[in-house]
Amino acid sequence: MAETLRRVLNLGTSARSGVEDTAEAGPPLLLLGGPGSGKTALLFAAALEAAGEGRGPVLFLTRRPLQSLPRGTGAALDPLRLQEVRLRTLWAGFPWKDCLRYLKVRFQYPPSTHELLQLLCSAHEARGPAPSLLLLDGLEEYLVEDQGPQDAAYLAALLLDTAAHFSHQTGPGQGCGLIVALQTQEEGVSGDALQVSLLQRYFPAQCWLQAETPGPGQHRLRACLDPGGLGPRAEWCVAFRPNGEMTITPWPTQAGNLSLDKGSSSGGQP
């Protein structure tokens, strides 16, 4: 799903090309970053982007309901309260096209690893149109319950297998993408390095989110997208305004500008 995330990250820039405008899903992508690094916001932006393509619904899996929708569009809503969506649309100038996209994002909240596995194993029993994008937020919460690397591998493999099944249902030329967000721990805690290494087997593309500290009251991140040998690496600056709104700009490429401290992100960022 690297290409969908690349399109999301390029939305705030003028760096869009005809190639990036295609509906090509790209390889499964692992979105990594520490707590509060914007993973959920980017996942949701990818959900809206895919929902807007009109190819099929988007399935968003997370352990617990989002308390507020990430404010990529300048509003915070409870996705379960459609009435609030309608009111906000009428009275607050909420972008109508984003409202329509929200309705195409199906949220499911498997509360445990057992429930998540059951959901994935039974995905082929579901009726209705196959999703065009499968998203999972908070993979680390489901891995905590597991016994070892084979369990983590099975969960990762099942996610891929489920997306592959959905792709088979949608037919050639379309496919179902997969993006999974994994929270990495702070530097010095090496326990998750083996886990990240194992997951990287199954997710050829990765996007690392690393916090920068430009000044008080500002929250800025460096997003580094590595499509796994299928394209060039690229970087963006993801900033969050005080009202929570997310803005994305290309990362400055001149020497002497903000440099990436490769050692500050745990999990072996390349």
Add this chain to the structure above:
Amino acid sequence: MAAALAGLTLPAVVEELLSEMAAAVQENARIPDEHLSLLKFIFGPSAIQALDLVDRQSITLISSPSGRRVYQVLGSSGKTYTCLASCHYCSCPAFAFSVLRKSDSLLCKHLLAVYLSQVTGTCRQLKVSDKQLTDILFAEKKQKA
């Protein structure tokens, strides 16, 4: 080959070997000796063990009306292992140790046997209901619990 691709794809040399083996089997109904030699060179003892599993027709492709599929391999110990069809996963201990933990091996013998059974066309076919396929996939996790 980048390790990050190891869960999804085979190295190009292995892909080419399997492709040539498939063409040779189609033409001559057997795998040429030179292909077997190369297979043993790449995969070591696992190659012999995988070929033995193929000879004994130990690989079954299980599918349901939904189109979703999974492989099951009857191991030499009599235990059945589940291999996913879309990426590299096998429920056997050797996959957990040699492939995942040590990265000594690209595939376990069961996954290699799956690939070889596709080449030789000796995979058994079993059709089950959608619910039964769910149970087969989910049973993998329940066995470990």
